[in-house]
Amino acid sequence: MSTPFYGSDYEALEQFDPEIAGILVDEVDRIRSGLQLIASENLSSPAVITALGSTLTNKYAEGYPGRRYYGGCSVVDRAESLAIERAKELFGADHANVQPHSGASANQAVYGAFMQPGDTILGMALPMGGHLTHGTKVSFSGKWFNAVHYGVDKQTEDIDYAEVERLAKEHKPKVILAGGSAIPRLIDFEFFRKLADEIGAIFWVDAAHFIGLVAGKAIPSPVPYADVVTFTTHKVLRGPRSGALVCKEEHAAKLDKAVFPMMQGGPQMHTIAAKAVNFKECASPEYAQYAKDVIANAQQLATSLGEKGIRPTTGGTDTHLSLHDLQGVGVTGAGAEARADAAGIVLNKNAIPFDPQKPNVASGIRVGTPSVTTQGMGVEQMKTIAELIHTAVTQGDGDPDSAISKQVRAGVDELCKQFPAYPRPA
Numbered sequence: 001m002s003t004p005f006y007g008s009d010y011e012a013l014e015q016f017d018p019e020i021a022g023i024l025v026d027e028v029d030r031i032r033s034g035l036q037l038i039a040s041e042n043l044s045s046p047a048v049i050t051a052l053g054s055t056l057t058n059k060y061a062e063g064y065p066g067r068r069y070y071g072g073c074s075v076v077d078r079a080e081s082l083a084i085e086r087a088k089e090l091f092g093a094d095h096a097n098v099q100p101h102s103g104a105s106a107n108q109a110v111y112g113a114f115m116q117p118g119d120t121i122l123g124m125a126l127p128m129g130g131h132l133t134h135g136t137k138v139s140f141s142g143k144w145f146n147a148v149h150y151g152v153d154k155q156t157e158d159i160d161y162a163e164v165e166r167l168a169k170e171h172k173p174k175v176i177l178a179g180g181s182a183i184p185r186l187i188d189f190e191f192f193r194k195l196a197d198e199i200g201a202i203f204w205v206d207a208a209h210f211i212g213l214v215a216g217k218a219i220p221s222p223v224p225y226a227d228v229v230t231f232t233t234h235k236v237l238r239g240p241r242s243g244a245l246v247c248k249e250e251h252a253a254k255l256d257k258a259v260f261p262m263m264q265g266g267p268q269m270h271t272i273a274a275k276a277v278n279f280k281e282c283a284s285p286e287y288a289q290y291a292k293d294v295i296a297n298a299q300q301l302a303t304s305l306g307e308k309g310i311r312p313t314t315g316g317t318d319t320h321l322s323l324h325d326l327q328g329v330g331v332t333g334a335g336a337e338a339r340a341d342a343a344g345i346v347l348n349k350n351a352i353p354f355d356p357q358k359p360n361v362a363s364g365i366r367v368g369t370p371s372v373t374t375q376g377m378g379v380e381q382m383k384t385i386a387e388l389i390h391t392a393v394t395q396g397d398g399d400p401d402s403a404i405s406k407q408v409r410a411g412v413d414e415l416c417k418q419f420p421a422y423p424r425p426a
């Protein structure tokens with residue numbers, strides 16, 4: 001097949017650099033031969049990957065469409081303008097900035113736009129479901145800003161809204177942040193908006209994890225409530241590995257300046273083109289159905305694991321992920337991760353609320369359904385996957401060659417054969 005542009009040319013790469021070419025093939029094989037249950041991962045489309053592997057990577061385009069610091073930008077301007085328009089349309093937002101290189105970069109821009117070093121931010125604690133960039137001590141956000149953290153309620157294991165309110169009134173943060181990496185439940189955006197108004201704070205939603213479900217209109221959107229919404233484009237959304245933000249018109253200039261030149265240099269135009277492709281995909285009825293299926297699958301997986309004694313925190317999920325407490329089956333998160341991995345099931349250990357273990361051991365696992373749903377699996381397959389996980393985690397030994405790992409892997413192979421990732425053309 002001839003390509004109409006100088007873009008992906010696997011054969012030339014294979015000739016020149018067989019080592020890297022081999023790695024690219026091995027990674028596709030790895031994806032094809034296992035179950036990817038990492039909640040923050042997905043399988044982006046060939047269209048997205050084609051845009052990523054294009055000559056748009058060459059172009060310097062510091063600035064924004066129509067006002068660049070370099071010549072020769074009229075073509076890439078069209079890509080960025082399309083990405084912006086599609087993001088605004090998809091999320092019903094006043095303004096979009098599609099230049100952040102990642103979720104963390106988008107978050108940096110929010111700090112840059114609204115806070116001075118030493119100012120206070122109120123966000124969710126990392127071990128309770130938050131994110132590194134929400135003011136942890138190892139991140140710029142915790143080193144340069146005063147972070148106050150809320151957690152979850154001991155009974156419900158969902159956000160402790162009373163604590164949020166108490167801390168907001170006590171510390172008067174400049175910014176109140178909602179969102180995180182291990183929150184299975186919907187977030188009450190209206191509550192946060194009212195609270196932010198009451199104390200005169202900016203309300204920021206980090207929607208990195210769930211923005212795809214918003215794009216597919218499968219869960220309520222934070223956009224009408226928040227001053228700014230940051231997100232990644234590679235999780236449920238299923239675009240390229242990158243970030244973006246949408247905001248109210250009144251904050252547009254401030255946030256644009258914070259993305260460039262405050263935090264970043266030149267934008268990655270090939271990735272921006274890939275984001276435009278992804279936003280177009282997300283506007284389709286197929287994607288809306290996908291987003292609904294992701295949630296139905298996550299709910300089934302959470303229920304089925306729970307029936308086997310691997311308890312879902314909060315009792316289940318409203319989104320694409322669930323968090324499971326392994327204490328009932330006497331396995332640690334790290335142990336479960338290794339045992340599952342040996343059997344071809346990729347998931348991650350995760351702290352559960354009030355976890356007695358250290359973070360690198362943890363008492364829980366986090367599982368998500370974006371990738372397996374992209375492969376076309378449905379609720380029946382989730383029941384099978386729950387059985388496979390249960391067997392691997394409770395009986396496995398972390399040895400890929402053991403009888404039990406092989407037994408589970410046979411079940412994994414069967415699913416992968418029936419629902420292939422990146423299916424080969426017939």
Ligand SMILES: *Cc1c(COP(=O)(O)O)cnc(C)c1O
Pocket residue numbers: 040101102103104105107130131133179180181206207208209232242243
């Ligand atoms: C994944 C994630 C990020 C960071 O995204 P990167 O692209 O890895 O920098 C930020 N916030 C939340 C809540 C996330 O889940």
